[in-house]
Amino acid sequence: MSGNKGGDKPEQIDLTKLGLQQLQRVKMEFETEMNVFQESMQTLLKCKGKYATSKEALEQIKPDWENKEILVPLTGSMYVPGTLKNVDSFVIDIGTGYYVEKNLEDSKDYFKRKVDYVQEQIEKIDMLQMQKSQFLNAVHEVIEMKVAALQSKQQPT
Amino acid sequence: MDKDSAAIQKKLQAELEQFQAGQKDFSKLVQQRQILEGQLNENKCVLEELDLLKSENLVYKLYGPVLVKQDLQEARQNVGKRMEYIKKELKRCNDTLETLEKKQDKHRESLQKLQQQYQVAVAMK
Numbered sequence: 001m002s003g004n005k006g007g008d009k010p011e012q013i014d015l016t017k018l019g020l021q022q023l024q025r026v027k028m029e030f031e032t033e034m035n036v037f038q039e040s041m042q043t044l045l046k047c048k049g050k051y052a053t054s055k056e057a058l059e060q061i062k063p064d065w066e067n068k069e070i071l072v073p074l075t076g077s078m079y080v081p082g083t084l085k086n087v088d089s090f091v092i093d094i095g096t097g098y099y100v101e102k103n104l105e106d107s108k109d110y111f112k113r114k115v116d117y118v119q120e121q122i123e124k125i126d127m128l129q130m131q132k133s134q135f136l137n138a139v140h141e142v143i144e145m146k147v148a149a150l151q152s153k154q155q156p157t
Numbered sequence: 158m159d160k161d162s163a164a165i166q167k168k169l170q171a172e173l174e175q176f177q178a179g180q181k182d183f184s185k186l187v188q189q190r191q192i193l194e195g196q197l198n199e200n201k202c203v204l205e206e207l208d209l210l211k212s213e214n215l216v217y218k219l220y221g222p223v224l225v226k227q228d229l230q231e232a233r234q235n236v237g238k239r240m241e242y243i244k245k246e247l248k249r250c251n252d253t254l255e256t257l258e259k260k261q262d263k264h265r266e267s268l269q270k271l272q273q274q275y276q277v278a279v280a281m282k
Binding site: 036091094095096097098099100101102106110117 | 191196199200202203206207210214215216217218219220224227232236239
């Protein structure tokens with residue numbers, strides 16, 4: 001009765017056995033999931049950028065900058081002169097309102113770890129996204145098949 | 158027959174409204190769960206970080222705009238406690254989601270039945 005495509009589906013459920021309505025529901029579910037993935041991806045990329053800039057800023061700082069003169073921004077367009085003290089101590093926001101004082105090496109290490117962690121998450125999501133989109137395509141195909149079958153059935157009457 | 162189909166239509170309408178209300182609750186709960194999961198994750202990261210620290214590292218907590226020095230051990234405990242709390246909340250959220258899903262499935266079933274009945278009633282006219 002139907003052109004069964006058999007075993008090339010990425011999951012064990014035989015899509016062709018589902019009703020059209022069920023398929024639509026599955027499709028909707030997957031589409032919302034895909035949206036969530038896309039959003040998380042964007043947030044993750046933004047996060048990674050932030051950590052990376054912090055790390056770059058730290059890499060600029062040299063240990064012999066003690067007593068170096070700097071200009072401290074008070075507003076976007078106004079600066080006051082200052083001197084650097086304690087160049088080997090940084091306070092880092094580690095989340096949920098906790099801040100930790102670390103030396104230069106540990107701080108760099110912290111941001112490196114964070115960048116790596118976020119990258120890991122990005123890759124995970126990338127994988128999931130690919131799998132989901134493959135499955136979504138399969139669902140699309142089956143829906144189209146079903147609709148076509150329905151239409152050809154209706155035409156003679 | 159006409160009266161019949163009208164009655165069924167009314168039932169259908171009521172059932173549909175209930176189903177839609179359930180669907181709204183459902184998405185609200187899903188959102189809540191997402192927020193909780195995010196918080197749990199953030200706390201997990203913080204705890205991992207705190208566990209990596211040596212005792213000479215200073216820990217501060219942000220209260221409003223000021224940073225207050227904290228005992229490392231205490232900070233660990235606090236984050237741990239908060240994680241427990243969030244986990245509990247998350248579990249509660251998941252449980253209600255499950256029951257709601259079951260309820261929605263029932264609604265879906267009866268909706269389908271009513272739809273069929275309605276079609277039959279209309280066709281019999």
